[in-house]
Amino acid sequence: MNVHLIRRKAVNVAMLSLTGVCTVLAVGVLFFILGYLVWNGGTSLSWNFFTKLPTPVGEAGGGMANAIVGSAKLLLLATLIGVPTGFLGGVYLAEFGGTVFSSIVRYTTDLLNGVPSIVMGIFAYTLIVLPQRHFSALAGGIALGIMMIPITLRSSEEFLRAVPMALREAAMALGASKTTAVVTVVIPAAIHGIATGIMLALARVAGETAPLLFTAFSNRFWSPGWRQPTASLPVMIYTYAIAPYEDWHRQAWSAAFVLLSLVLIVNILARVILSRNRHVRR
Amino acid sequence: MQTNAKVIMETESTDIPVDANSAPKVGAAPKIAARNLNFYYGDLQALYGIGIEIFEKRVTAFIGPSGCGKSTFLRTLNRMNETVKNSRVEGQVLLDNQDLHELEVSEVRRRVGMVFQKSNPFPKSIFDNVAYGLRINGFAHGRADLQARVEESLKRAALWDEVKDKLHDSAYSLPGGQQQRLCIARALAVNPEVLLLDEPCSALDPIATSKIEDLIFHLRDSCTIVIVTHNMQQAARVADFTGFFLLGKLIEFDATPVIFKTPAKKETEDYVTGRFG
Numbered sequence: 150m151n152v153h154l155i156r157r158k159a160v161n162v163a164m165l166s167l168t169g170v171c172t173v174l175a176v177g178v179l180f181f182i183l184g185y186l187v188w189n190g191g192t193s194l195s196w197n198f199f200t201k202l203p204t205p206v207g208e209a210g211g212g213m214a215n216a217i218v219g220s221a222k223l224l225l226l227a228t229l230i231g232v233p234t235g236f237l238g239g240v241y242l243a244e245f246g247g248t249v250f251s252s253i254v255r256y257t258t259d260l261l262n263g264v265p266s267i268v269m270g271i272f273a274y275t276l277i278v279l280p281q282r283h284f285s286a287l288a289g290g291i292a293l294g295i296m297m298i299p300i301t302l303r304s305s306e307e308f309l310r311a312v313p314m315a316l317r318e319a320a321m322a323l324g325a326s327k328t329t330a331v332v333t334v335v336i337p338a339a340i341h342g343i344a345t346g347i348m349l350a351l352a353r354v355a356g357e358t359a360p361l362l363f364t365a366f367s368n369r370f371w372s373p374g375w376r377q378p379t380a381s382l383p384v385m386i387y388t389y390a391i392a393p394y395e396d397w398h399r400q401a402w403s404a405a406f407v408l409l410s411l412v413l414i415v416n417i418l419a420r421v422i423l424s425r426n427r428h429v430r431r
Numbered sequence: 432m433q434t435n436a437k438v439i440m441e442t443e444s445t446d447i448p449v450d451a452n453s454a455p456k457v458g459a460a461p462k463i464a465a466r467n468l469n470f471y472y473g474d475l476q477a478l479y480g481i482g483i484e485i486f487e488k489r490v491t492a493f494i495g496p497s498g499c500g501k502s503t504f505l506r507t508l509n510r511m512n513e514t515v516k517n518s519r520v521e522g523q524v525l526l527d528n529q530d531l532h533e534l535e536v537s538e539v540r541r542r543v544g545m546v547f548q549k550s551n552p553f554p555k556s557i558f559d560n561v562a563y564g565l566r567i568n569g570f571a572h573g574r575a576d577l578q579a580r581v582e583e584s585l586k587r588a589a590l591w592d593e594v595k596d597k598l599h600d601s602a603y604s605l606p607g608g609q610q611q612r613l614c615i616a617r618a619l620a621v622n623p624e625v626l627l628l629d630e631p632c633s634a635l636d637p638i639a640t641s642k643i644e645d646l647i648f649h650l651r652d653s654c655t656i657v658i659v660t661h662n663m664q665q666a667a668r669v670a671d672f673t674g675f676f677l678l679g680k681l682i683e684f685d686a687t688p689v690i691f692k693t694p695a696k697k698e699t700e701d702y703v704t705g706r707f708g
Contacts, residue, residue, distance in 0.1 A: 315551035319614070322511060323564035323621060324541035333567060338554045 183409075190406025193399040198407070203369050203380075206394065213404055215371050219286065219379035220355065220408070223365060226290025226375070227354055231297025232347055238298070239305025239343075244331050255303075262299035269296050270360030278364060284378035289365025293354040300353060304346025308339040341423050348419050352412045358383035382408040462487040462625060462655040463508055463543075468522035470503055472515065477503045479679045480522075485625075485672075490647060490656045492670035492687070494663055495702070499676040501659045502548075505627050508657065509543035510536050526625070541568060544623030548630040550610035552602035552617070557594050560602045560613055561585060564621040580620060587653075588616035589646050608639025615646065619654075626650065628658040632665065644669050663703060667691050675699045 197212045204211030238258075242251050273292035278284055312335045320330035336343075365379050367388060372379035382404050389401035461484035470478035478500050485491045493501040506512040507524055510531055524531045531539050541564075552560050561581045562571070571577035581598075585591040590612045594605070602613055611631060618626060628647070632640040647656055647669045660666050666673050667687060674684040675698070683690060683699045694700045701707055 313551070315547060315549060316553060318511065318514065318547065319551045319553065319617075320563070320567075321514065322509065322540055322545040322547075323567065323617070324537040325567050326537060329567050333563070334553055 186402065186406045186409060189399070190402035190404070194403045194406060198400070198403050202371070203385075209396065211400075213380070213382070213385055213400065213407075215368065216380035216382050216385040216404065217407065217411075219365070219368070219372060220381045220383070220411075222286055222375075222379065223290045223293055223361070223381055224351060224355055226286070227293035227297050228347075228351065230291060230294025231301055231350065231354075235298045235301025235350070236305045236343065236347075238302040239309060240331065240336065242302070243306045243309035244327070244335065255306075258299045258302050261295075262303070265359075266296060266357050267359040269293075270362065270364055273360065273364045281376075283376070284364060284366035285376050286365055286372060286379040287375040289361045289379065289381070290375070292360040292364045293357060296354050296357065296360070297350045300350035301347055304349065305339075305343045308342030308346065309335060311342070312338045344419055344423055348416050352416065355412050356383055356408065358387050362387075460487050461485060462527065463657075464523075464525045464528075465504075465507070466523040466525070468504070468507060468520070468524060470500075470507060470512065470521075471519040473517045477679050478507070481681050483674060483681060483684055485655065485657060487655050488651055488653070489671040490651050490658065490669050491672045491674065492666035493657070493659045493674045493676055494661075494666050495676035496707075497661075500679040501674075501676040502629055503679075504676070504681075505629055505657060505659050506545075508625070508627055509540050509545055511540075511545060537568075541621050542623055543625040543627060544618035544621065545627045546611070546614050546618055546629065546631050548633055550607060550614050550634070552605075552610050552613050555602060556599045557602050557605070557613060558598040561616050561620050564617060568621055570621060584616045584620040587619050587650070588612045589642065589649070590616055606639075608635050608642060611635060611639070611643060612646065615643070619650075623654065625655040625657065628656065630659050630661060633661060640665070663691075675702060677702070 195212075197210055198214075199212060199217065200214050201210065201212035202215055203213060238254070242254060246254065269292045272295070273288045277288040277291060281288075316334050316338060317327075317330050320334045321327070325333065361381055361384050365381055365384070367384045368378045368380045386401050386404045386408070389397040389404065392398075463485040465481050465483050468478055468481040469476065481504055493505065495501050503512065507520060508531075512518055512520065513536070526534070526539070526542065553563060555563070558581055561584050562577055565571040565577060565580055571580055582591060582595075585594060590609060593609060594613075597604075602610065605613060611634075615626075615631075632643050635643065644665065647658065650656060651671075658666075658669065670687045672684065673687045673690040675682045675690060675694075675696075677698055683694055683696045685695070689695075690699060691703050694703060
């Protein structure tokens with residue numbers, strides 16, 4: 150073997166090991182976090198956590214039932230605002246938009262996506278909390294919903310664009326109008342990807358804390374309706390983790406574990422439901 | 432060089448222009464006619480003064496080297512070219528003596544069906560693929576009628592026996608040749624008067640190809656068929672008439688045996704004998 154070949158093989162081995170190590174590192178961090186959460190959060194999790202309200206300081210037991218329901222309500226409202234707007238906007242951009250207007254919208258959406266979440270919080274605070282003079286679930290849901298718009302919009306657009314032109318042509322060759330083709334062929338073909346995008350958006354805002362601190366605020370009791378401040382898992386994690394009580398730290402870990410599990414369950418459920426009617430090209 | 436186009440252009444007086452020199456003499460009526468048709472992609476002219484008559488319930492093939500405009504011409508016959516941005520068409524295409532541009536575009540495409548080069552079934556079940564055209568056009572009256580029409584279309588496309596037990600499987604689970612016949616069944620479901628086939632066999636193996644050719648042979652009883660093909664043997668096998676395109680012009684159009692055995696034009700002879708292309 151000549152020197153050149155030996156050198157090439159050495160470089161190959163070195164680069165291969167380097168990429169391998171980096172992959173293990175990336176995956177390792179994720180599994181470390183997951184393991185740590187399960188270890189700390191899972192072990193101190195009890196049935197009470199899901200059914201009881203938080204107890205006053207010093208009193209043992211208690212749970213975060215109100216925060217779980219609060220988070221669910223906030224995410225529901227955020228979905229109702231973010232998903233239709235983002236999805237329909239994506240349909241417009243991908244299928245009907247002109248070149249100039251579309252690129253402006255696309256650029257604006259990317260900017261919106263880059264706006265720090267705390268700024269979204271201030272926006273909702275100024276727009277809803279200040280005029281109403283009280284924190285509310287409504288304000289928190291709107292702040293999260295606005296954050297969902299750009300993510301949903303861009304992912305919907307991308308997945309719609311990825312649908313082959315041949316399918317649109319096939320529909321139009323059968324007498325379908327552009328709109329009919331989009332509704333009956335293009336959107337169904339892209340729905341799996343679009344739903345994944347929505348799940349990602351939901352997962353992203355589910356953990357948002359900053360915009361909730363001064364919109365939904367927090368609440369140690371049940372929060373009926375939309376006009377009162379409500380507890381939510383991320384804010385509870387924040388409050389409990391920085392508190393000086395050992396008991397609260399354990400509950401913060403449990404809350405983190407529950408939050409992650411909920412996001413995972415929603416994600417898996419959505420995939421299962423969608424995969425039932427899936428058509429994969431060979 | 433005198434092409435058909437010019438001859439037809441000069442006889443504007445009658446409803447259906449007939450070129451006595453090169454128009455094939457048959458007892459069939461023209462289903463589609465093009466008159467002095469020019470087509471542009473932006474500034475690029477793709478078709479030059481095409482004039483032709485396509486006869487009812489006959490198979491007409493277009494041959495020619497890549498980029499000669501045969502597919503472009505095919506796509507003007509159901510106005511699919513309009514989906515291309517900045518495209519422009521001049522001249523007339525007549526369907527049963529009616530200008531295509533005076534008809535609703537959806538009506539044109541219902542009456543003039545199309546099958547594409549690469550099979551493009553929808554990501555739906557086999558049944559839903561065939562039912563698609565019936566549903567969007569509101570052609571089926573009730574579930575039983577829909578099922579009957581889907582079955583009939585699959586039978587016309589000679590696919591029924593192969594798929595009748597798995598109608599609700601994904602269309603993508605079928606092998607390539609069957610996918611293409613599914614696309615034909617889907618096009619047939621809305622009962623088109625004309626069926627345009629744009630190189631339907633170019634991605635298929637010889638066995639699948641021969642099945643499609645058999646199908647074309649049987650469909651000519653109920654449908655006017657126009658097929659674009661790269662494969663000269665295929666044109667010779669399936670077509671009653673053949674047109675030869677070169678550089679956006681229709682060089683010669685005649686009965687298939689004439690084109691392949693005694694073509695009038697030098698370019699046609701050079702192409703069919705394999706001297707170029």
